[in-house]
Amino acid sequence: MTRTWFSMITVTGITMLVTLITPCGVNGQRRGQEEAPSQRWSPISIGIYVGYDNQPSGEVAGAQMRIPVLPSGTVELISGANITFLNQLKEYQFNLEAVYTTGATTGGLYVGGGLAWRNTMFGSDLTAGRRTVRGYSIVTGLKTGGIAGTPFSPQLEIRWTFLKETALNPRVISLGVNVPLWGTGPRRSDLSGR
Numbered sequence: 049m050t051r052t053w054f055s056m057i058t059v060t061g062i063t064m065l066v067t068l069i070t071p072c073g074v075n076g077q078r079r080g081q082e083e084a085p086s087q088r089w090s091p092i093s094i095g096i097y098v099g100y101d102n103q104p105s106g107e108v109a110g111a112q113m114r115i116p117v118l119p120s121g122t123v124e125l126i127s128g129a130n131i132t133f134l135n136q137l138k139e140y141q142f143n144l145e146a147v148y149t150t151g152a153t154t155g156g157l158y159v160g161g162g163l164a165w166r167n168t169m170f171g172s173d174l175t176a177g178r179r180t181v182r183g184y185s186i187v188t189g190l191k192t193g194g195i196a197g198t199p200f201s202p203q204l205e206i207r208w209t210f211l212k213e214t215a216l217n218p219r220v221i222s223l224g225v226n227v228p229l230w231g232t233g234p235r236r237s238d239l240s241g242r
Contacts, residue, residue: 090121091231093201097130097224104168106134108220110141122149126160126187130220139168141209141218145187155192155201161185164209170216183211191226201226 092115099108110130117123124147132139147160164185169178189205202225209218 089119090116091228092116093226093228095201095203095224095226097203097205097222099205099220099222099224101132101139101218101220103216103218104132104134104139106132106139108132108222110222110224112224112226114226117146123147124149124158126162132218132220137169139166141166143185143187143207143209145185147187149191151191151193155190157188157190159188161187164211166209166211166216166218168216170214181211181213181216183209185209199227199231201228 092113094111094113096111097109099110100106101108108130110128112126112128115125115127117125126143126145126147128145129140129142132141142165143162144164145160145162147158149158150156162185164183165180166183167178167180169176170181185207187205187207189203191201191203194201202223205220205222205224207220207222209220211217
């Protein structure tokens with residue numbers, strides 16, 4: 049009986065040892081093996097937009113840069129500047145926001161918030177001089193992937209800005225287009241295997 053237990057323990061130990069040192073797959077021995085797919089970093093994109101600012105009641109034109117924080121592109125930093133055109137005045141605004149996007153590079157809804165700076169003349173006296181006021185912003189929007197195989201990605205966006213030291217809280221609705229700074233096509237390793 050002792051010999052039987054010893055034999056069973058020995059056989060079990062040898063089987064476990066062989067299992068641990070044997071390669072799990074034979075992919076290393078196969079020829080023509082494709083490279084493991086690597087996750088590509090989503091590209092930085094730049095864009096322009098036009099819209100309407102309802103509080104000072106003026107048209108808006110601006111530019112932005114979308115910088116992915118995660119490789120998938122689901123979290124982005126948006127740095128943007130715009131000009132609101134009024135009758136005898138131009139107001140300037142700069143935003144730095146972090147947004148979460150549901151569809152990453154393929155598009156989708158996004159929502160976020162950040163910091164805002166607005167440079168304008170506050171009050172009714174146009175000779176008072178310009179002043180920059182800091183605040184925060186909340187942004188939500190919808191962006192799509194490229195249109196019909198092009199790199200152009202349209203977006204519809206609403207931004208609320210809450211400025212300190214003033215009752216001015218601009219709300220901008222805008223329509224724009226973004227373009228990635230580098231290609232979103234297949235990788236070179238994908239093309240070399242063809």
